[in-house]
Amino acid sequence: MAPVAILLWATTSGHGIAFGGLLSALYGLSSSVVQPVSGRLMDRRGRTAVHLPAAVLNSAFLMALPLANFSGTGVATAIVVAGGLTTPPLEAGLRALWPSVLPDARLRHAALALDTGAQGLLHVVGPLLVAALASAYNPTVALAVTAILGLVGTTVVVLAPPSRRWRPTPSAGARHGAGSRLFNPGLVLLFVSLAGIGFAIGAMNVWSTAMAEHHGQNMLSGIIPAVFSTGSLLGGLVYGCRTWTRTTADRLIIAGAVFFAGWLPLAALPAPFAVIAAVAVPGAFLTVVVACAYVSTDALAPAGRTSEAYAWLILSIGVGQSAGTALAGRLAEQPLTSAMLPAAGAAVALAILLAARRRLGPAGHRPRGPYRCPSGASA
Template identity: 30%
Template sequence: MPGSLLFSLTGLFARLQMSMAGMGATLLIVHERDSYSLAALVTAVFALAAAFIGPQVSRLVDRFGQHRIVPLQLSVHVPAILALIFVAYGDGLEPLLLGLALVAGSSQLSVGAMIRARWSKIYTGTPLLRTAFAVESLVDEVVFITGPPLATVLALQVAPSAALLVATLILTVGSVLLILQRSTQPVPSGTTHPAPKGSALFLPGVGALAGIMVFVGAVFGSFEITTIAVAQDAGAANWTGLLLAVYSFGSLIGGFAYGAREFRAHLPRQFIIAVTALGIVTLPLAAMGNLVLLGIAAAVAGFAVAPVLISVMSLVEYIVPAKRLTESITWATGGLSVGLAGGLLISGAIVDNFAASNAYLVTSGAAVLAFVSAYLIRGVVGRAYQAAYFRGAQALQTAAL
């Protein structure tokens, strides 16, 4: 499809920021303030703001178009990040630091949701949409393989703030390039139609899937900050980016294997199987006795991540109306952000007070809770899937008349 490769590559570049920002903020605050708890709290506030305010902004994106809303987001986000860096270099002013994290998170761009909305515009109703979503999940993994090592090198070898500065520059350039590609932008629902009533979170199935993503996000958040601390305790801080990249590389392989194959099982069943696998393979992390074994366990655990993300995003796209897609996807990724914040806070407190490796129990526990919760909400998701199937069948019958 003309233009699809360009917007996907642009999205890859712009999304590099999301894999660098959390790491960059953590390394900056740990270096300047010597506190994992404060670093986790700042990152958690950012993530929570993105989770709860981001979907409201995405509703405006659905209604008025990416090209109108994105510049407004950047005009708030970039100054907030620059101010946060400035305050982090000083002493005290923790409330101001948290306030700036709140503003920056509130204006964080949902680049992944905007890219997936463009794919949905092109391939809705065809099997190619699942493939496109799988490709985007692979792009996410490439981003998370590349971003953490880059952020680590910049923060440790150039300057503590270098990772955040470069991440913000990447987001700005990538987002501007994306909104210039108007031909693939979804058609805004516009002001001529009534604004959607209520939040997309309350659409059938969306809240349940966002809830699962909370636990998946906790897996990510706890794994990231625990790995940073474990590597530093072992006197191998330079291994941090490599260990995180190994985890993401495992997820990349898992995403490729999942996306390249056609499955006979329907999407809700694929989702249950993927979450079950995540719960099982994450269990051994806390028992690894050295960084080499940890790297191997991380690669295996990472293998189960991408299939969960792909199946959730595919389900959201299938069960919601097209005009609510960006908002709905942002709620799902917002669930990730909430979990990320919780994982960071709990694991940060454990790292500051106990042996760092104990915090991997949070990672494993979150994965098990995702597995249990998926079984509890499988009926809700299944009914939403069936309702969407019947709506699609009726639409086809109507079109054939």
């Protein structure tokens, strides 16, 4: 919700869509950059000690942003960056908890796909709720609701039994020594390609707002990302409930190719209804890309540093998303160019994945056995 609420607040406060895109990009960039630091702190101090203080500060900064109307753009920029830097590192923390919840690697792979797809629910409800609150009331109300929900949601996660039971391992500090170097060529190329995936998503978010302004239909700014995320949810359900025999690298490249192809119809500048239908395709294959990226990261990262590697994966997507948001904001007045930005990011991602195919996992890296949808998971 936060990047969309920040963007709408800026555009309705007289700052313009370009500055709003910049603020939204800065929020995403700062929240991504801090991920590896937060991941290391979680490994050493525990979830609660990191999540709760971050959630309180993040909510306070979001609720303070409307006050920047009386202080200028510099204060607004500082508040947004501070809010991003205090974003709770929930995603990396939750991903690291899966081994303790599902020790079976086959079920964990299926659950990871369902988890990734289910995240689409956040992006379905979030943008729609922001757009609805901004239309019915104003973006300030949307920012306040975003802040409150963020604090409540983080508290729920911290109080969940798997999170409460988790304890830092005594040797966690020693695992960050020179003997367990995190980065290798495969991980670096994977993370760079994911920046292209994030670029496509960030460009789409701003482009959907520009589409809404162009057609005079404010709800488009929420509907387009929501349909994209609905496709992601459905893609996760299908992917997680089926048996696959290809290597993880093959699945990653195939999904990346379809993700790229799904953006191409936007270059024709179709009508709003056609756009809404078209974005569901790349959305469906985004889940496969991200799920396979997590599996590849797990295979390529050294033992004991998977959580930190997950944080770098999230950082890569976030940096790309911020770049796409910022550039799309600058080009919002050029419909054809801005419409091609998501495809451009996806094309870069696919090219890097193809070049890195042999480095994306150990030889013959396949699932350790056929996995099927766990009983009740499809519910």
